[in-house]
Amino acid sequence: MDTKTSKSINRPTGRCALLFALALAAATLMTRAANAADTGWTHYGNDAGNTHYSSLAQIKPDNIAHLHAAYAVSLGALRSNQSTPLVVGDTMYVTSSWGPKFVYALDAATGAIKWRYQSFVPENVIQFACCDVGNRGVSYRDGKVFVGQLDGKLVALDAKTGKPIWKTKVVDYKQGAVISSPPVIAGNKVITGFGGGDYGVRGYLSAYDADTGKLLWKTYTVPGPGEPGNETWKGDSWKHGGAASWVPGSYDPKLNIVYFGTSNPGPWEAGLRSTNTPDGKYVNLYSSSVVALNPDTGKILWYIQYTPDDAWDFDGVNESVLADLTIDGKKLPALMHADRNGFLYVANRKTGRLISAKPFVPVTWATGINLETGRPIEVPGMRPTLTHEAHVCPSMMGGKNWQPMSYNPGTGLVYIPALNLCVAEKEDKVEYHKGLMYVGINPFSLYTGPGGYNGELIAWNPITQAAAWSIHEPLWYLSGVLSTGGGLVFYGTLDGWFKAVDAKSGKLLWKFYTGSGVNAAPITYEVGGRQYIAVVSGRTVTMLSLLGKFAAPAAEKTAESGMLFVFALDQ
Amino acid sequence: MMPRRLLLISLIFAGLAIFRIPATYAGADAKAADSHAIEQGRHLFNANCAHCHGEDAGAEDPYYNLPQLLSDKSDKDFTTAVTNGIPDKGMPPWKTILKPGQIGDLLVYLRSVEKEQGIDTGSQP
16 A cells, blocks of 8 residues: 555654753653662563663663673563563563463573473463463562463462462453453552453453452443443443453552553444444543553542544553653653554643643544543544545554553653554454454555654654654564663664664664564663663564564564573673 | 555465366356355455464464465365364364354365465365
């Protein structure tokens, strides 16, 4: 499909120095106490606010030429290795794919295995995991490691021995509900969602006692009859309404609020659950949204629905990055979110009030977001129907997928692993069958967005809502991003490269060939006075297979794998 | 990337492949019926099977590449696998979801891909 059929809205761009200076001036400290004891990597996003930033600065632009592999570890499972390792003290906790098949505790300085937990998750989970058998890592609290499994179980392991302390069933995986992300820890509560928006699950979040695994609360993200929001579903479509939270949530301990994104509504075929028209009344709450909850009660405090009556599989799952920004001289407790729908949102994370929303990739389905109502201003003809093939940017892969972005309080920029893909798609009749995909978009074909590149690392100023710089990448599905106090940004590509660029200019400073596509997010930590960078390599199979001919060039570049690589400066 | 044009090309190829089938099978009506079955089969395939077996049956993983897997399997093997599934491996049973005629269309489609790709079939009807 050539690009002339797609009307693209120019996103604000510019490499101008002025913007950058503004960004620097405006950047303020983020919520975490930076610097002091920032040696480990104790949450998925390093901090509970999901910044994927570390203040460590031993490795920097002027010595990165001396960065070399310190060790590598085989994770023992192929396909879709997406783990973000944690480092607590001198121990690294990292998972493999397939369940995870294994959770490892490693000596973070040498890679030596301290213990290895085997989940024995059955092989047939692959039927119930839409988008491959990935696991994004574990959570840690007070001597325990928590892992969500594709077989719908949540397990607490003894961090010293790897022995299970408790194991709780969160959800029946045979309906197509799998846990692929680490839970959020809020006090003594372990809070998890699960995936399944493409299998017609009815999403919920549930909290468990960290010591015993006892269920404390369960909150459906699709309201049932009698609950506010149920009227936003046509007929009884809410029963298979999706809105599943499959990407890690965020937590603000000071406000005591947890934030979870929710998936697309089920099925993709919007006509079954709505009028499938712009500004229709069936918006399908709380799908393709972020929900803010009280972690003690599970009560939903507020929500932002990024894509009402989502007809494009946009999801709202992408992580909420919590940091404090100064806008017009006023301090804002911000929530930043790069949505699959192509808009980057900045909101007040205390109240849910939208501050700004601007496209960070080419967007054709909406011309903007009404900040009062949160409603996108939709372009007519962009909704696929049973009779109309819509040509839409971004595609169902989103302007950004689950791979986390990084917010650097030093530069004031978010570094977004963005995708420049569009799709031609039409609806197809679909029925619900337990354990089978509940989609109803067929056929669809992806094509490259305007400009001819498929991936882009964008350094984005969330205050001015404009790009400071960006790097075009030939392939899509970039990895998660890490930024550091040393002025570096790390990310990987589907053809196996792991790269470091200058956080201020985007200049390529270093690269390492990992031998398989990199999808996971890199981390950094310090042990024994030495700073390390770690990343898991091992690309997805399903996502490439699913996208067929479009993905073939990426599939040809590397084979599947499952390796942890750790780097340090030469001694 | 022009996927729709590719799609068209692959349909044309599929048509050519049928044209090469022995004369007894290649009556005008049978040909028309077959290209209809191929079209139906392809649509059903991409709706129900593609997220595991790849768009247009093109899964890169050899365990999922049906044109390859089916090359030494009989039509009956196919029908049994699709009807009952292989639940322990994650292959769903389709007997309550697809009608026998639809499973037949899927088979005709997959055999056409096998031929299109020049896979040497030792399959027995």
